[in-house]
Amino acid sequence: MIRLDLIGIGTGNPEHLTVQAIRTMNGADLILLPRKGSEKSGLLDVRRTICDAVLTQPVRVVEFDLPTRDAGGEYINAVQSWHNAIAAAWAKQMALHLPEGGRLALLVWGDPSLYDSTLRIAGRLIGGGMAIDIRVVPGISSLHALTAAHAIPLNQLAEAVTITTGRLLRAHGWPGDATSIVVMLDEGGAFQTLDGSEFEIWWGACLGMEHEALISGRLAQIGDDIMQRRSALRQEHGWIMDIYLLRKIA
Structure with a gap:
């Protein structure tokens, strides 16, 4: 029996x-740290730093x-194949x-339940006949790190918030009658x-880190x-994780 703990580690702090x-980390027999290529070696360094610290x-x-992941072909099929390969590597x-x-x-960025596929990949191991007990330790998501950094509420009074991806925003535009989206x-x-x-936009990158960057204001004025x-952060560190909240101006 393998007990698989998926541990939310926030944004790397x-x-x-x-x-x-x-x-949970100290109770583990093994912690696996993924290497994602030289250009994203900083991500591995962050995980190493966390292990050294705690x-x-x-x-x-x-x-x-x-x-x-294969960058070509249909997106969903490419991601499914990639997830199969990751499960096999685990x-x-x-x-x-x-x-x-x-x-x-396994150390999971943010929280394992929010726009992360670690749980779906772990499910493939169960489907493959392995005896695995999956448990989740929640973490601070980038969404909550963003609103905390800007000291703003996530939602407008009595209104909903839509959480989406850059790919979907590009493909389909502003979602329906939403007033706020992440x-x-x-x-x-x-x-x-x-x-x-x-x-209006509230943008944040490398949240919680020493090189955290925050910008907010009218999108027309600060988008550039x-x-x-x-671009500067990616060039300096070799990787970037960012997130933003958009609201329609009343």
Whole structure:
């Protein structure tokens, strides 16, 4: 039996970890850290820093190469194939390092339930016949880190908020009669498809980190500033994670 703990680690700041997360990491027999290629080596460094900061027990930490997603073809099929490959990579590491079973921990950005596929990938292991007990330790999501950094409420009074992705915003535009939307997983500038005069934006990148960047205001006035800052951060660090809240101007 493998107990698989999916641990939300927030946006990479060790202070974002809950007491439960720290206890679970220290109770693991194995923590797997994925390598995503040289240009995203900073992501691995963040996970290493978290382990160095909170591990007080002799937990085995193993790095492995994460399969890459095929950028061509139909999006959903490419992602499904990628997830299958990741599940196979996990299974290989489990067989190698936990042949008799034990507790495996994976460190998941933000919270495992919000626009993250770790739970779906873990489900493939169960479907493959492995004896796995999956548990989730919630984390601070980038959504909550964003609203905290800007000191704003997520929703307008008595109104709903739509959570979507940059890909969907580009493909379908502003969603229906929404007044506020949060955009995640944007490869860059999906908000440029909107009429900037109609919206306010609260943008954040590298939230909770020393190089955190925040910009807010009328989209028409600051959209270019966001793109320039985003480009500079990516060039400096080799990767970027950002998120933003958009609201229609009344």
